[in-house]
Amino acid sequence: MEIFGVPGALLGSQLLVGLINGSFYAILSLGLAIIFGLLNIINFSHGAQYMMGAFVAWIALNKLGVNYWVALLFAPIVIGALGVVIERTMLRKLYKLDHLYGLLLTFGLALIFEGVFRDQYGISGQSYPVPELLQGGVNIGFMFLPIYRAWVVVAALTVCFATWFIIEKTKLGAYLRAGTENPQMVQALGINVPLLITFTYGFGVALAAFAGVLAAPIYQVSPLMGSNLIIVVFAVVVIGGMGSIMGSILTGLGLGLIEGLTRVFYPEASAVVVFVIMVIVLLVRPAGLFGKA
Amino acid sequence: MTSAFTPRPEMLRIQDLHAYYGESHILHGINLKVARGECVTLLGRNGAGRSTTLKSVLGLVSRRTGSIMVNGREVITEPTHRMAHYGIGYVPEERAIFASLSTEENLMLPPQVASGAMSVDEIYGMFPNLYERRSSPGSKLSGGEQQMLAMARVLRTGAKLLLLDEITEGLAPVIVKKLGEIIVELKSRGFTIVLVEQNFRFAAPLADRHYVLEHGEIIATINADELPGKMDWLHQTLGV
Numbered sequence: 001m002e003i004f005g006v007p008g009a010l011l012g013s014q015l016l017v018g019l020i021n022g023s024f025y026a027i028l029s030l031g032l033a034i035i036f037g038l039l040n041i042i043n044f045s046h047g048a049q050y051m052m053g054a055f056v057a058w059i060a061l062n063k064l065g066v067n068y069w070v071a072l073l074f075a076p077i078v079i080g081a082l083g084v085v086i087e088r089t090m091l092r093k094l095y096k097l098d099h100l101y102g103l104l105l106t107f108g109l110a111l112i113f114e115g116v117f118r119d120q121y122g123i124s125g126q127s128y129p130v131p132e133l134l135q136g137g138v139n140i141g142f143m144f145l146p147i148y149r150a151w152v153v154v155a156a157l158t159v160c161f162a163t164w165f166i167i168e169k170t171k172l173g174a175y176l177r178a179g180t181e182n183p184q185m186v187q188a189l190g191i192n193v194p195l196l197i198t199f200t201y202g203f204g205v206a207l208a209a210f211a212g213v214l215a216a217p218i219y220q221v222s223p224l225m226g227s228n229l230i231i232v233v234f235a236v237v238v239i240g241g242m243g244s245i246m247g248s249i250l251t252g253l254g255l256g257l258i259e260g261l262t263r264v265f266y267p268e269a270s271a272v273v274v275f276v277i278m279v280i281v282l283l284v285r286p287a288g289l290f291g292k293a
Numbered sequence: 294m295t296s297a298f299t300p301r302p303e304m305l306r307i308q309d310l311h312a313y314y315g316e317s318h319i320l321h322g323i324n325l326k327v328a329r330g331e332c333v334t335l336l337g338r339n340g341a342g343r344s345t346t347l348k349s350v351l352g353l354v355s356r357r358t359g360s361i362m363v364n365g366r367e368v369i370t371e372p373t374h375r376m377a378h379y380g381i382g383y384v385p386e387e388r389a390i391f392a393s394l395s396t397e398e399n400l401m402l403p404p405q406v407a408s409g410a411m412s413v414d415e416i417y418g419m420f421p422n423l424y425e426r427r428s429s430p431g432s433k434l435s436g437g438e439q440q441m442l443a444m445a446r447v448l449r450t451g452a453k454l455l456l457l458d459e460i461t462e463g464l465a466p467v468i469v470k471k472l473g474e475i476i477v478e479l480k481s482r483g484f485t486i487v488l489v490e491q492n493f494r495f496a497a498p499l500a501d502r503h504y505v506l507e508h509g510e511i512i513a514t515i516n517a518d519e520l521p522g523k524m525d526w527l528h529q530t531l532g533v
Contacts (some may be wrong), residue, residue, distance in 0.1 A: 185389040188351050189403035189444045190377025190450065203347040 006264055012143035014260040020149055020218070022256015023156035024211055028233045029240060029248040030160055031207035034167070037180040037243040038200045041091060041102030047230025049205045051223060053079050053212025055117060058128050058221045068213070075213045076206035083205030087198050110227070117223035125220020152214050159210060162247045166276040167245050176200060180243065235278040241291020251289060281292035301328040303365065304454050304485040305350070310359035312342075312349040312509075317332055319345045322359070322507040329453075332476065332486040334496040337506035343489040346385055346506070347456045350374050351383055363454065378406045381449025386458040386489075387486075390439045392432035396423055399442055402531050403450045410451030419475065420445050437468035442474065455479065458489045469495055494532065505530060 003011050017209055028046060035043045037192055057071035057079050078181065086109065094101045115201040130148045138257030167173035179186045187193045212226075233252075253276050263270040281289060304484045305327040312320040320342050327333050335343040346474070349357045352373040361369045361377045371379075391399055400416070400423070417424035420441045426434060434442060440460055447455060469492070476499050480486065490496035496503070497520060505513040512530075515523050 082346075082477045139444045171401070174394055174402055177393045178402055181393060182389055183387065184353055184373070185391075187373040187384070187401075189378065189446070190352060190406055191376055191402075191404065194372075194374075233453050 008142040012265055014264045018257040018260020019153050022253040023153050025233055025236045025256050026160050026252030027156045027211045027234045029252050031204035032237050033243055033248040035204040044103055044107040045110040046208050047226030048106040048113040050081055050212040050271025051226035053209025054216040054221045057213040057216050058126055072213050076209040078208030079209035080202040081221045084198055084202040087201040114223050125222035128216035128221050130217040153216045164245050166173055232274055239278050239281045244290035247290025304329045306362040308360040312345055313353045313356040319509050325504050326412045327485055329485055330483050331501045332480050332499055333502045334490050334500040335504050336486045341506040341507040343506050344458050347458050379405050380452050382452030384443045384457045388439045388443040390431040390442055394431050395428050396425040400446055405450055407451030411448045417446045437464050454485045455458055456487050461495050463490045
């Protein structure tokens with residue numbers, strides 16, 4: 001079967017790769033958007049926190065014998081807790097300053113985290129086995145679908161939409177949205193905003209770690225896996241518009257798919273297509289597709 | 294039971310309050326007290342320090358010194374988010390309705406801090422417009438509706454001390470009249486009210502006492518019964 005002169009299996013497999021990349025973009029840009037919304041901090045250590053999520057899973061498996069499913073819960077908690085410590089001891093001191101200071105601090109932290117892991121594990125990647133339950137694949141007619149990859153898409157999207165639901169439909173989410181608009185007034189109404197901020201940063205970071213564990217069996221677990229990905233994720237955030245939850249999710253998925261399609265039809269451009277789109281969006285709609293000007 | 298001989302317990306006592314925004318020294322030793330169930334106004338020209346006095350009570354200034362007692366308890370060292378839990382309801386000048394929240398979400402946002410709060414049904418009874426607009430986003434409400442919502446939002450929490458900043462500003466006369474009726478109703482229910490007002494005609498019949506501020510200090514305290522004799526002076530001072 002051919003579509004636009006391209007074999008269906010090729011198109012299908014590239015779309016799947018695009019969807020998987022898009023799922024990672026979505027979950028990572030969602031975390032960045034939540035953190036930026038309430039803290040006004042561009043969390044440059046997001047990629048390092050994603051990498052550390054993968055490493056926590058890898059270390060837990062190889063040193064402690066902790067399996068994938070436990071790691072999927074455990075790694076976000078560990079890295080989220082580290083995020084809480086970072087927020088309480090460092091970021092908190094920067095809120096009254098320009099955005100740039102938060103960016104510099106988190107960028108510095110990312111370099112330290114990557115440096116420590118590079119020192120300990122080198123830059124060659126470690127492999128993490130696909131959990132037994134999700135090994136193999138199914139033939140869906142026009143292509144072979146690896147079960148683990150399907151699981152990644154489902155898990156990432158479930159977490160993204162659950163996060164969207166919490167933010168848009170619950171009381172806690174209402175605190176968060178109100179705090180994003182006017183934190184002083186939310187405090188005056190009796191809500192502990194500093195605690196909300198700590199929780200939000202911890203949660204955003206935990207999302208990155210969750211993505212890291214999901215990524216571990218697909219990509220090599222390496223100290224640089226985060227910095228390779230995060231540049232694209234920042235482009236995704238710029239395209240979607242900082243601070244929009246649904247915008248982050250949809251833009252992440254959409255750009256993953258566009259990247260996949262580009263790989264089929266014009267492979268030479270696949271590495272830059274996201275950045276080309278970013279430039280166009282910045283020129284036409286500087287606040288991003290879903291951002292409020 | 295209260296009478297002329299047993300003074301009502303104090304709800305708010307501010308002593309020697311100084312407040313700063315960054316390096317700017319805005320309040321220079323404010324002293325005032327408000328008994329439970331009283332309504333007082335803070336009068337003065339723009340920039341006299343009236344709004345800053347309210348903000349200082351909540352800790353919404355860079356720095357404050359002096360003493361703020363709420364219900365007999367010193368609160369000046371408390372963080373802002375604790376203040377609502379001492380029964381303070383704040384309606385800021387800009388109303389601060391959250392645009393991304395619906396009317397009902399705005400109304401339900403603050404935690405309930407004391408028993409005896411008005412129920413949602415009672416609130417919708419007092420502000421029927423809000424019931425009709427309950428699922429509209431905050432950004433779509435008219436100025437009057439936003440003001441009603443800002444008031445309703447603090448009444449639902451059980452706050453007994455209301456700090457209301459310029460609630461009539463920019464509103465149509467019919468809404469100002471309605472707000473006046475609401476203040477009277479709240480007073481009869483035993484609420485303590487501190488009103489920052491530009492609209493003297495609105496405030497005069499409601500208040501038990503008026504504090505006149507200038508340059509961050511209280512320059513006069515006028516009881517309601519002294520008001521007729523001071524009208525000329527007030528008009529001159531306030532420039533109305």
